[in-house]
Amino acid sequence: MSSITLIGTGNMARTIGTLAVAGGNTVEVMGRDQSKADDLAKALGGGATTGKRGAVPAGDIVITALLYDGVVPVVAEYGDALAGKVIVDISNPFNPTFDGLAHSEQTSIAQQVAKVAPASASVVKAFNTTAAARVRRHEQRWRFEPVPFGAEMHVERHDIAASSAAAGRRRSTERARPVDPVTGPLARATLLMFQAGVADLILAVHHLACPPASAQRWLTRLRLASTGGDDRRG
Numbered sequence: 698m699s700s701i702t703l704i705g706t707g708n709m710a711r712t713i714g715t716l717a718v719a720g721g722n723t724v725e726v727m728g729r730d731q732s733k734a735d736d737l738a739k740a741l742g743g744g745a746t747t748g749k750r751g752a753v754p755a756g757d758i759v760i761t762a763l764l765y766d767g768v769v770p771v772v773a774e775y776g777d778a779l780a781g782k783v784i785v786d787i788s789n790p791f792n793p794t795f796d797g798l799a800h801s802e803q804t805s806i807a808q809q810v811a812k813v814a815p816a817s818a819s820v821v822k823a824f825n826t827t828a829a830a831r832v833r834r835h836e837q838r839w840r841f842e843p844v845p846f847g848a849e850m851h852v853e854r855h856d857i858a859a860s861s862a863a864a865g866r867r868r869s870t871e872r873a874r875p876v877d878p879v880t881g882p883l884a885r886a887t888l889l890m891f892q893a894g895v896a897d898l899i900l901a902v903h904h905l906a907c908p909p910a911s912a913q914r915w916l917t918r919l920r921l922a923s924t925g926g927d928d929r930r931g
């Protein structure tokens with residue numbers, strides 16, 4: 698079992714804390730409002746304790762269950778108190794109108810947390826696309842379902858009139874293009890149509906949309922289908 702400190706006393710702190718206690722983990726709650734932290738620890742039960750804001754967390758795993766604009770300042774405020782900890786950032790950095798990110802696409806809150814966290818800490822991104830209601834369903838032993846963001850499958854076609862060297866670069870760029878689980882889509886098919894009559898189909902699917910084992914089966918069947926093999930065994 699693990700020792701977990703929740704920084705934050707809201708909806709997600711309560712949801713994750715409930716699961717953590719049910720799983721037999723040691724839980725500590727910290728918050729900027731000590732009375733809210735005390736109340737939550739009491740409500741969680743299972744020996745959950747409270748810690749003072751800014752002190753060294755008792756948990757080896759520290760979950761920042763805070764609104765995104767509080768995450769980086771709070772991690773910076775704790776500073777060396779987080780040395781050696783696994784910091785789990787669960788925030789969704791939405792802009793004020795909830796139609797885009799609060800930061801540029803070149804970064805993420807988790808990357809910004811890693812910049813201000815002690816070098817010996819590890820930063821993990823988790824839960825952000827999984828609504829509290831879904832997490833609670835897991836508590837009831839239901840399937841843990843992600844919340845899909847954006848279109849289910851995004852399909853793009855690009856006609857590339859280019860030399861083979863430039864085509865190779867285009868392929869590499871497309872292969873390296875990440876799938877963002879917050880802004881979606883979680884699945885993307887890109888068809889690169891090259892002048893020489895050659896086409897590349899590049900599929901990028903986040904594991905939230907398709908677990909790796911299913912993706913492997915899918916790729917095997919696709920490969921067999923494309924080479925005229927028997928795709929029923931894939």
Ligand SMILES: NC(=O)c1ccc[n+]([C@@H]2O[C@H](COP(=O)([O-])OP(=O)(O)OC[C@H]3O[C@@H](n4cnc5c(N)ncnc54)[C@H](OP(=O)(O)O)[C@@H]3O)[C@@H](O)[C@H]2O)c1
Nearest residue numbers: 705706707708709762763764765767788789825827828829
């Ligand atoms: N709710 C969901 O379904 C869900 C699912 C996945 C991820 N998330 C993410 O989880 C995070 C927490 O969500 P939530 O639903 O638990 O929100 P919440 O119920 O509003 O709780 C937010 C917590 O953050 C604290 N806080 C806010 N601003 C702060 C700051 N500047 N400095 C220190 N503490 C601050 C609040 O403290 P006070 O009580 O003192 O104000 C409260 O304890 C968010 O980033 C959200 O995007 C939410």
